[in-house]
Amino acid sequence: MKKRQLLGGLILLIFASTLAIVAAPSDHPRGRYHIKATMIIEDRELSIELKTYLGDRDGIIIQRTNTTTIKRQEVRINYTIIILGLDMYARRPGNSFWAYVSLAIDNKTEIFRERIPTVSGELIGPDGSSEPMRVCYENGRIKLQKAIRVNTRIAFYVFLLVIVIWAIVALNPLIIALAIPVLAILLVNIPAEDALSVFWDPAIALIFGAFIIAYAMDKSGLAKRIAYIVVSRTKSPTRLIFSISLISFILAMWMSSLATMIVMLPIISTILKVFNADQRSRYAQGITLSIMLAAILGGMTTIVGNPANALAASITYRLRGIRIEFLEWMLYSVPVALLILLIIDLVICLRFNIERDLKEGLIRFDEKVIFTFRAHLMGMGPLTKQEKITLVVFLGTVMGWFTSSILALMGYVYYLHVAAVALAAGLVLMATGIFTIEDMRKMRWDILLVLGGSLSLVVLMDESGIMDVFLVELIGVGYFQILVMVIILLVILSIILGPLAGVAVALPLMILSFEPTKAIIIYASILSCSMVFGPQGIVLEEYARGRGFLTYKNYVRLGAIYTVISLATIIPLIFLFA
Amino acid sequence: MVIHIVTRGLLIVLVLITEIAACLPVHHINSGYGRTGTLVLYFLDKEYRTNYTDPLTLEVNLTFANGTPIPNVYVKFYIIIDSEKSFIGGNYTEENGYAECRIQQIQYAPGEYDINATAEYSGEYVEASTHLYINREDTLIETSRLQVQYTDNTTLEARLHTDDGDPVPGAILKLYLVYGGEMIGIAENTTGFDGRAIFTISTKRFDWISVGTYDLIIVFNGSKFYNPSSTKSLLNVTREKLSVMVSTVGKAVVGGSVIIVVKVIDDDGEPVPFAEIRIFIDGDLVGIGRTDSDGVYGFSWSPENPGRYEILVKVHKDNYEDAESNFILDVEGPSGGYQLPMVFIVVLVFLIVAILIAIFARR
Numbered sequence: 001m002k003k004r005q006l007l008g009g010l011i012l013l014i015f016a017s018t019l020a021i022v023a024a025p026s027d028h029p030r031g032r033y034h035i036k037a038t039m040i041i042e043d044r045e046l047s048i049e050l051k052t053y054l055g056d057r058d059g060i061i062i063q064r065t066n067t068t069t070i071k072r073q074e075v076r077i078n079y080t081i082i083i084l085g086l087d088m089y090a091r092r093p094g095n096s097f098w099a100y101v102s103l104a105i106d107n108k109t110e111i112f113r114e115r116i117p118t119v120s121g122e123l124i125g126p127d128g129s130s131e132p133m134r135v136c137y138e139n140g141r142i143k144l145q146k147a148i149r150v151n152t153r154i155a156f157y158v159f160l161l162v163i164v165i166w167a168i169v170a171l172n173p174l175i176i177a178l179a180i181p182v183l184a185i186l187l188v189n190i191p192a193e194d195a196l197s198v199f200w201d202p203a204i205a206l207i208f209g210a211f212i213i214a215y216a217m218d219k220s221g222l223a224k225r226i227a228y229i230v231v232s233r234t235k236s237p238t239r240l241i242f243s244i245s246l247i248s249f250i251l252a253m254w255m256s257s258l259a260t261m262i263v264m265l266p267i268i269s270t271i272l273k274v275f276n277a278d279q280r281s282r283y284a285q286g287i288t289l290s291i292m293l294a295a296i297l298g299g300m301t302t303i304v305g306n307p308a309n310a311l312a313a314s315i316t317y318r319l320r321g322i323r324i325e326f327l328e329w330m331l332y333s334v335p336v337a338l339l340i341l342l343i344i345d346l347v348i349c350l351r352f353n354i355e356r357d358l359k360e361g362l363i364r365f366d367e368k369v370i371f372t373f374r375a376h377l378m379g380m381g382p383l384t385k386q387e388k389i390t391l392v393v394f395l396g397t398v399m400g401w402f403t404s405s406i407l408a409l410m411g412y413v414y415y416l417h418v419a420a421v422a423l424a425a426g427l428v429l430m431a432t433g434i435f436t437i438e439d440m441r442k443m444r445w446d447i448l449l450v451l452g453g454s455l456s457l458v459v460l461m462d463e464s465g466i467m468d469v470f471l472v473e474l475i476g477v478g479y480f481q482i483l484v485m486v487i488i489l490l491v492i493l494s495i496i497l498g499p500l501a502g503v504a505v506a507l508p509l510m511i512l513s514f515e516p517t518k519a520i521i522i523y524a525s526i527l528s529c530s531m532v533f534g535p536q537g538i539v540l541e542e543y544a545r546g547r548g549f550l551t552y553k554n555y556v557r558l559g560a561i562y563t564v565i566s567l568a569t570i571i572p573l574i575f576l577f578a
Numbered sequence: 579m580v581i582h583i584v585t586r587g588l589l590i591v592l593v594l595i596t597e598i599a600a601c602l603p604v605h606h607i608n609s610g611y612g613r614t615g616t617l618v619l620y621f622l623d624k625e626y627r628t629n630y631t632d633p634l635t636l637e638v639n640l641t642f643a644n645g646t647p648i649p650n651v652y653v654k655f656y657i658i659i660d661s662e663k664s665f666i667g668g669n670y671t672e673e674n675g676y677a678e679c680r681i682q683q684i685q686y687a688p689g690e691y692d693i694n695a696t697a698e699y700s701g702e703y704v705e706a707s708t709h710l711y712i713n714r715e716d717t718l719i720e721t722s723r724l725q726v727q728y729t730d731n732t733t734l735e736a737r738l739h740t741d742d743g744d745p746v747p748g749a750i751l752k753l754y755l756v757y758g759g760e761m762i763g764i765a766e767n768t769t770g771f772d773g774r775a776i777f778t779i780s781t782k783r784f785d786w787i788s789v790g791t792y793d794l795i796i797v798f799n800g801s802k803f804y805n806p807s808s809t810k811s812l813l814n815v816t817r818e819k820l821s822v823m824v825s826t827v828g829k830a831v832v833g834g835s836v837i838i839v840v841k842v843i844d845d846d847g848e849p850v851p852f853a854e855i856r857i858f859i860d861g862d863l864v865g866i867g868r869t870d871s872d873g874v875y876g877f878s879w880s881p882e883n884p885g886r887y888e889i890l891v892k893v894h895k896d897n898y899e900d901a902e903s904n905f906i907l908d909v910e911g912p913s914g915g916y917q918l919p920m921v922f923i924v925v926l927v928f929l930i931v932a933i934l935i936a937i938f939a940r941r
Contacts, residue, residue: 075823473919
């Protein structure tokens with residue numbers, strides 16, 4: 001480890017320790033508490049209190065009501081505020097004070113099924129201190145909630161420590177991913193089943209199935225064949241950039257960005273060799289960057305394209321009970337991603353123009369080279385049995401995902417879950433011998449474990465009360481101000497820790513502090529995935545640079561332009577749908 | 579011999595006939611006319627006709643056979659019902675032999691009856707008979723025009739009486755409402771002792787009744803004693819008055835949401851469901867909806883700018899008078915009460931420092 005890393009780590013560690021001591025709130029002591037709900041009717045404050053205890057176990061359900069009558073002329077309206085909660089709550093991590101509040105007008109509560117009145121909640125402690133409670137809405141019911149803080153300061157410190165280690169010490173992300181549940185269970189006493197069960201969350205199962213399909217497409221040569229089919233039909237270098245980036249985009253929709261790069265870079269190498277490209281060729285750099293950025297953009301467009309998307313869908317379902325369907329995700333993301341791809345390809349064509357390379361003799365191009373691609377394609381021969389099986393399984397899986405979305409949109413939400421479809425595809429590929437046990441050993445298990453670790457971080461933050469600290473702070477802050485702050489947090493975390501961590505921390509905050517639409521959630525997630533300077537971009541850049549046709553300088557320059565374009569395109573969309 | 583026997587037989591028959599005739603006190607010659615020896619009693623009319631419950635005067639004359647009137651003889655009048663004679667009245671003959679029997683109200687069922695009149699003078703007995711035809715009595719129904727507010731109840735009083743003004747009790751009256759050219763039965767009641775029947779009309783019961791004027795027809799289908807009759811009246815259904823109350827739930831603050839609760843009741847205090855509610859804020863229509871079954875509608879409004887707003891709620895429902903209510907709502911600016919999310923901001927700063935240090939450390 002370098003001295004600089006040690007120094008930086010030390011500074012951040014001191015910062016984190018101070019923050020944990022000063023900013024983290026103290027734990028909730030045992031004793032008598034009051035949950036107070038207040039609603040303003042006309043100019044009066046109508047409130048109701050539920051007396052409860054923080055003890056060893058969860059008690060029984062109790063209900064209290066308070067009625068006020070407003071009369072004007074001949075008309076009178078009876079407003080009844082009702083609170084329902086427990087007479088005792090167990091003091092343990094992961095548990096929370098909760099109470100359902102409803103307002104009945106003339107003894108009828110249905111009126112607010114879709115329209116929720118403003119309610120404020122307070123938790124009054126044994127010493128008389130008052131803390132605001134989080135107000136959330138569950139199917140038309142108002143729920144007051146406050147995480148019971150047990151070992152919160154330790155949890156806060158663990159959270160900061162994870163960021164310090166991840167960002168500075170640059171340990172293997174896998175170690176951090178595994179450290180999160182271990183620290184959460186051993187130090188914060190988060191229930192093991194909560195911290196560990198997320199490692200086989202449906203989002204992880206979905207990515208696992210998608211990995212098998214992507215691996216089979218690469219192994220069988222199907223992905224390469226598709227790429228060559230398109231390349232062999234291209235007649236100009238400029239068009240080649242557009243078509244090759246489109247292929248990269250389409251493959252990345254179903255494969256991870258890195259897997260797409262693994263497929264596409266050998267093809268690029270072949271193309272550039274045929275072009276007799278020099279190491280200094282601008283065109284060579286441009287076409288390499290175009291497939292790299294297209295791989296990132298393609299990954300944004302489906303739930304399986306980037307693990308962060310699957311994580312976003314999973315978090316939304318966990319926290320709000322709302323399923324984001326496969327097709328819905330594509331409807332929102334594909335047009336945006338294609339637009340950014342088109343713009344970035346235009347920029348690449350302008351900045352990395354082949355004409356200058358041709359003049360300087362850095363590259364050679366004539367129409368005969370196209371025949372070389374056709375020769376490559378012909379050399380691959382007819383579709384092999386493995387390719388055919390992989391193609392059928394791939395198309396069947398995509399159809400299954402689409403059907404699942406259509407069924408869900410029709411109201412059949414519990415049928416044909418996308419994760420089950422992906423796993424079924426994996427099963428078929430294993431049964432047909434396309435995907436073997438040896439292949440299983442070569443799979444990117446680290447990504448799946450990092451995904452599990454990110455979900456475990458969400459559990460830690462939620463159950464220890466850290467999320468509650470942020471959420472309570474955001475009570476009263478305007479909708480747009482929250483959105484701005486959360487987007488900043490999302491972008492920063494995505495740059496430091498990658499899209500998975502960005503989504504894992506920022507998205508729950510967004511979902512719980514206000515009610516974002518599905519579009520906002522999707523665009524927030526793809527904003528996180530679009531970060532080219534984060535760990536995901538660096539991995540791709542290092543891989544591309546290793547093939548010899550990319551310089552760090554050009555990566556940074558074009559990456560900056562791309563970042564500006566993607567931020568300028570996606571952020572307005574978030575506010576548009578807000 | 580044969581002639582002798584025939585002659586003796588004829589004589590015997592003649593004697594028998596004479597003896598039998600001597601035993602009979604009265605001889606009925608024909609209707610309305612009786613004659614016995616020297617007395618003659620006869621009805622002035624060949625037959626009598628009257629209606630049920632109408633008055634009836636039976637008139638007879640008593641004279642000697644030579645036509646000399648016999649005064650001060652008591653004449654009895656009988657009606658024959660099912661072969662039984664029933665006394666109905668009597669009177670003394672006047673100087674001219676005239677006597678009458680006045681019955682104030684005929685209470686016998688309509689039909690054909692025999693009427694007898696008998697008189698006795700100086701041990702001599704005379705009887706006359708005639709026919710009485712009693713017809714069903716004509717009836718009339720009296721009622722008045724009605725005016726009622728939509729959804730209200732009202733009562734309609736009808737009185738059934740004879741053409742002489744006598745009440746007809748125990749009669750079934752049916753009330754029909756003419757709607758779309760059809761007579762729709764809406765009520766039925768029986769008249770009391772005074773001939774009155776009360777009908778309760780509920781426009782709420784018949785949802786097809788809307789504001790307007792309708793023909794009401796009350797029908798008496800007749801009975802054994804009375805002829806049928808009917809009458810027409812008008813039902814004028816007017817718009818029901820509405821009362822509106824508007825209140826708010828929630829704090830009117832920029833960034834928050836306030837629910838405008840509208841409750842609509844009618845003139846009777848009953849909630850009015852499915853009334854159309856239009857909410858105007860400073861003259862701009864911002865919400866349209868309908869009240870629920872409890873007459874309540876809630877509209878959620880998120881004010882974007884602070885200030886004083888005039889909220890106008892207009893209520894419309896067919897068959898009701900339009901109503902509205904307005905009030906002033908003061909919207910506060912974004913509550914300056916909230917504190918900066920310091921922990922959140924410090925964490926953001928921490929992350930930015932982490933980025934800077936990461937760049938520094940990785941160079």
